[in-house]
Amino acid sequence: xxxxxDLQNQLIQGQRLSMQGSYQRRAPAKKAxxxxxxxxxxxxxxxxxxxxxxxxxxxxxLAEEYLLNYNAAIYSLQKVIELGEKDxxxxxxxxxxxxxxxxxxxxxxxxxxxxxxxxxxxEKIDTYGCDHSLTHTKEWLDGNIPxxxxxxVTKAMQNQGGFCDCEVLMNVID
Ligand SMILES: [Zn+2]
Numbered sequence: 001x002x003x004x005x006d007l008q009n010q011l012i013q014g015q016r017l018s019m020q021g022s023y024q025r026r027a028p029a030k031k032a033x034x035x036x037x038x039x040x041x042x043x044x045x046x047x048x049x050x051x052x053x054x055x056x057x058x059x060x061x062l063a064e065e066y067l068l069n070y071n072a073a074i075y076s077l078q079k080v081i082e083l084g085e086k087d088x089x090x091x092x093x094x095x096x097x098x099x100x101x102x103x104x105x106x107x108x109x110x111x112x113x114x115x116x117x118x119x120x121x122x123e124k125i126d127t128y129g130c131d132h133s134l135t136h137t138k139e140w141l142d143g144n145i146p147x148x149x150x151x152x153v154t155k156a157m158q159n160q161g162g163f164c165d166c167e168v169l170m171n172v173i174d
Contacts, residue, residue, distance in 0.1 A: 070101025130166035
């Protein structure tokens with residue numbers, strides 16, 4: 001079974017590789033994802049056995065945040081706060097998570113999908129440049145997102161400053 005120290009080290013390793021700042025709303029770098037997934041899995045098992053371990057809930061909350069699962073990050077952070085650590089920093093983080101969670105929920109794409117869209121756009125922009133439209137973004141959406149969701153996702157990208165393909169790459173994905 002996992003011990004908390006190992007899980008914390010795994011999480012730190014994932015965080016180092018992820019190239020994310022805090023609250024940056026960007027997908028973790030590919031090489032970080034396996035560490036983060038594995039830390040999250042271990043921490044989820046750990047908190048089942050140790051429901052009042054504040055550190056474990058705190059680490060789980062971070063793992064979820066790095067993986068852009070904001071609702072799950074909020075749930076774990078609320079556990080930390082409930083268990084008695086009413087730290088101003090935690091309360092502030094809760095507010096930020098809710099804010100970014102709302103934006104991500106609106107976008108409704110997984111880190112893997114964002115990564116795939118990013119690779120697609122990089123290739124297209126390298127070859128054709130950006131024509132100040134969402135042409136290539138929409139091509140990718142056509143192949144990867146249910147048609148019914150397309151306009152909602154496009155709108156969410158624009159809300160995050162992605163009005164053309166190069167802006168999607170810059171403002172939504174990076
Ligand atoms: Zn552009």
